[in-house]
Amino acid sequence: xxCLKIFIIFISALSLIIISNNIPIENTSPFKPKIxxxxxxxxxxxxxEKYFGINPLHKTLxxxxxxxxxxxxxxxxxxxxxxxxxxxxxxxxxxxxxxxKNMKKEIYSVFPPTTATCLNSIKTxxxxxxxxxxxxxxxxxxxxxxxxxxxNSEKGKREIDQDFVEIKDKYYYNKKTITELITEKDxxxxxxxxxxxxxxxxxxxxxxxxxxxxxxxKGKKYIFSYYPEPDDILHIKTHKSQxxxxxxxxxxxxxxxxxxxxxxxxxxxxxxTSDHGHFIPNKKRITTHKINQYLRDKRVFIENRSPAFxxxxxxxxxxxxEFKKDFGKDFYLLSKKEILDYKLYxxxxxxxxxxxxxxxxxxxxxxxxxxxxxxxxxxTDRNMGSYHGGYSDDEIYIPLIVVSN
Numbered sequence: 001x002x003c004l005k006i007f008i009i010f011i012s013a014l015s016l017i018i019i020s021n022n023i024p025i026e027n028t029s030p031f032k033p034k035i036x037x038x039x040x041x042x043x044x045x046x047x048x049e050k051y052f053g054i055n056p057l058h059k060t061l062x063x064x065x066x067x068x069x070x071x072x073x074x075x076x077x078x079x080x081x082x083x084x085x086x087x088x089x090x091x092x093x094x095x096x097x098x099x100x101k102n103m104k105k106e107i108y109s110v111f112p113p114t115t116a117t118c119l120n121s122i123k124t125x126x127x128x129x130x131x132x133x134x135x136x137x138x139x140x141x142x143x144x145x146x147x148x149x150x151x152n153s154e155k156g157k158r159e160i161d162q163d164f165v166e167i168k169d170k171y172y173y174n175k176k177t178i179t180e181l182i183t184e185k186d187x188x189x190x191x192x193x194x195x196x197x198x199x200x201x202x203x204x205x206x207x208x209x210x211x212x213x214x215x216x217x218k219g220k221k222y223i224f225s226y227y228p229e230p231d232d233i234l235h236i237k238t239h240k241s242q243x244x245x246x247x248x249x250x251x252x253x254x255x256x257x258x259x260x261x262x263x264x265x266x267x268x269x270x271x272x273t274s275d276h277g278h279f280i281p282n283k284k285r286i287t288t289h290k291i292n293q294y295l296r297d298k299r300v301f302i303e304n305r306s307p308a309f310x311x312x313x314x315x316x317x318x319x320x321x322e323f324k325k326d327f328g329k330d331f332y333l334l335s336k337k338e339i340l341d342y343k344l345y346x347x348x349x350x351x352x353x354x355x356x357x358x359x360x361x362x363x364x365x366x367x368x369x370x371x372x373x374x375x376x377x378x379x380t381d382r383n384m385g386s387y388h389g390g391y392s393d394d395e396i397y398i399p400l401i402v403v404s405n
Contacts, residue, residue, distance in 0.1 A: 031332040031367060035396055037127060037346045040108040041118055044273065044400070045125040045178060048076065052182045052190070052222055056125055057349040063105060063400070067269070071404050074267040075215055077223045079207075080122060081251060082115060082196070083231030083388070085277020086399040088239050092248045098256035099272070103399045111344050112303045112389040113276030113396050115196060115231070116150055122275070123177045123195070123224070127346025131175050132354035134345060134361050135302030135389065139310065141359040142167055146301045150197045155299050156380035171356055182222055189221035200228055204251065208258035215265045227251070234278045238385040259403050269404035278386040279394045281305065281368075281375040289326070294319035301362070303389025304375040308362035316363065323366070330374035331366035339365055367391050 037043065038059045046056030047064040068076075086106045093100050110121045110128055112135050120126070120133040128134055137148045137155045143163040146155040149172060154161045182190035193210045194201050201207055207227050214223055230239075230247045237243045255272065262270055283304075292298045294315040300307035311319045316335075323333055334342070339361060348357070368374060368390035375387050388395045 031334060031338070031342065033342050033344065034391065035108045035111055035346075037108070037110065037343075041110050041122045041273070041275070041398070042125060042127050042346065044078075044107065044271075045122050048078065048222060049125050049178055049181070051076065052178075052188050052220075053185060054125075054178065054181045057130075057352060058125065058127065058347075061107070061400075064271070064402075067402065067404070071269055072267065073269040073404060074220045075223070075265055075269065076221070077211060077215075077225070077262065077268070077270045078122070079211075079270065079272045080119070080224075080226050081230075081272060081274050082226065082228050083234050083276065083278055084248065084251065084274040084399070085109075085113075085388075085394060086274075086397045087394045088230075088234070088277050089248065089399055091239060092245055093252055097249075097252050098259070099252045099399070099401055102401045102403050104402050105400050106397045107273070107400050109274075109276045109396050109398050110346060111391075111396075112306045114303055114389040115275050118275035119196060119226075120175075122273075123179075123192075124175045125178060126175060126352070127348060129343075129345040129348040129357050130352050130354055132172060132356055132360065134357075135306070135308070137301040139301060139308070139360050139362055140164060140167070140171075141356055142171070146297065146299055155301060156378075171354075179222065179224060189217065189219045191221065191223045193223060193225040195224070195226045196228060200226070202228055204229075204254045208254065208262075212258070212261060215262065215268070231278075234386045235384045238280050239278060240280075241385075263403065263405045266405065269402065272399070272401040274398040276388045277394045277397060278388050279305065279373070279390055279392050280386050281373045281390075283375050283377055283383060284327075285377045285379075285381075287379045291319055291322050291326075294322070298378065299380065300376055300378040302365065303387075304377055304381055305368045305387050305390025305395070306365060307376045307378075308365045311363040319364065323364070327366065327374070327376070329369075330372040331368055331376075334365050334367060336361070336363055 043061040046058050047060040049056040050060050051068045116133050116136050117128050120131045140147045147164050152160050179190035179192045233244045233247050296312045297310045302308040
């Protein structure tokens, strides 16, 4: 009798193992979208559009709308400081520092929180689903290549990709910026003074001096500018390094100094924000992992904290099962349908969806979980100290800093 019971238990356990090997492993907890695009870089850009007489395609940011209504500034300056997420700022600066004291609220970045995607949203007032810059590296289906968009090269290669060069203006430089729209309207003035990746000035004094020179031009105007640090330092050294601490404190000091000079110009508002924060993950290089047998391209793309995968047709369930076995604790694995259903890249206005959008982020994407700290690296990915592009609070929250007279 005892032997029979043991045999039944053994058979039951064996059945569960067989069943579990034939059913994709589910996420232990469901993915929940966190980024509110109505309270994000996109809505900040839309408020600026509205104030300068451009019809925005998305909701505006009420806090900024009310400030514009109250102050009626002649000069609106938007300075984006790369990598200075609100969580990092709060870790390094004390509560009496200039940036902390003048931070009115936190807003969201867009997805993924990375410079290529965020800059295009703040410059155009469009969500990523509309402008098509879906990460640092994106699959471009019309040439069947994974491209690092800003540097015009195929991922893992240094040389300029001529196939991409031939189509980039048609698909990736075809959206007008806010400064272009304001200039075309010919009612107000607009200037883009310093912006990645072209003509980037890495001297913060020069960045502010160019703003001050532009303020001398008469007329109601919008000025957009950009400062590339502390992002590079954070990637290499992380926010725990003395170099990063010194840089962020320097930025705070310089902003305080130049804000006083900027506000010597009447009816002026300076808005400072960032594109994303940073996160220090444990890194896993997956070049030889068994999931590679199911991929039609073994390079991960979009971002290391939100890696996307191109899966061989018919291998979707096998890939999902193997991925979730080893990485399910650290990542949500979303199918293309789920990415679209969750509106991860934001809603698109009618008739304004990017032509390549639905075919540019692969068949699956892994989204880093809040409480986990992994980044997945392919063969050619750099081993860095700090990353962004994931879904943690450290990466998606950015400051809204405002000073005005």
